[in-house]
Amino acid sequence: MIIGFDADDTLWHNEDGFQATTRTFEGLLRSWADPDEVGARLFTIEKRNLNRYGYGVKAFTLSMIEAAIDISDGNIDTAHLQMIIELGHHLLDRPAELIDGVVDILEEVGRNHTLMIITKGDLYHQLARIDSSGLKDYFWRTEVVAYKDPATYRELLGRHGVLPRDFVMIGNSLPSDVFPVIEIGGRGIHVPYHVTWAMEHADTDAANSHNAPTLDSLAELPAFLADWV
Ligand SMILES: [Mg+2]
Structure with a gap:
């Protein structure tokens, strides 16, 4: 995957x-x-x-x-x-301050799967952050996009020759990381951050209709993926 x-x-x-x-x-x-x-x-x-x-x-x-x-x-x-x-x-x-356990988690998940970063925002700043994070080598591809909508994911996966059914997206935002990927035939896992930007709040109906799994923390990801994919 x-x-x-x-x-x-x-x-x-x-x-x-x-x-x-x-x-x-x-x-x-x-x-x-x-x-x-x-x-x-x-x-x-x-x-x-x-x-x-x-x-x-x-x-x-x-x-x-x-x-x-x-x-x-x-x-x-x-x-x-x-x-x-x-x-x-x-x-x-501000240097990239990693979420607890990220390095171990990427190492473990990366043993069985191919990893990508897909982040949105300012191109220059995001590239600097990826560099300063020290995580770049864990990823096959890193992509900075202007929007995270279904069309963007479809185009991006197509460009890298990835079929949506072979793709799982992990992120803290339901409207950006989870819903659009499900809408193009992929899967998404929601890992909430302890605070959410008001612009990234999802309405409850949308959350229920997409039926995506939510993990309490990234640390649960390796075991969850082992059962799920
Ligand atoms: Mg995010």
């Missing part, structure tokens, strides 16, 4: 950094609005910009700057803007 792994919040920590940065951003803007309001307005702007910027830290940083100007009614000063830019730099420079 070909086993695809999502990267952010599946192989290494990611969303916790975005959430911590959002809390710091809310603190920076506290003289203009309550933290809850700052967070909500930032999220609205991120959502609105998704089709322009795509996913990732650079998109998030631009949205923070736009939100700061908006929330302060144009009164934000350059010292604050500088701090926001630095928050973005800090997130970009």
Whole structure:
């Protein structure tokens, strides 16, 4: 089998950094609005910009700057803007901190299967993260995509000569890693991360109708796969 792994919040920590940065951003803007309001307005702007910027830290940083100007009614000063830019730099420079046990798990799963990384987001940043993770050698292919929809998975698997029925995708996001793969005839396993970006929440009906297995942690994967594929 070909086993695809999502990267952010599946192989290494990611969303916790975005959430911590959002809390710091809310603190920076506290003289203009309550933290809850700052967070909500930032999220609205991120959502609105998704089709322009795509996913990732650079998109998030631009949205923070736009939100700061908006929330302060144009009164934000350059010292604050500088701090926001630095928050973005800090997130970009964060080395890949691996999820517990990842190396052993990849070693074990890789003994019987061929492994791929399929991650979405900013190309340059994702490639840097893959490099800094030290995990590259475990993977046959690494792919950075703009979207994780059925058409993208179909095209990507076709390009590598992989049939959907021979493919299992592992990831923390139901709408990105699991549902689209099931929709093209593959299989998906959901391994939730302890926090989920609001944009990646799936509605319960969709989750039930797809009937995908959920594991409590990546550590359960080798034993689960041994029975399942
Ligand atoms: Mg993910």
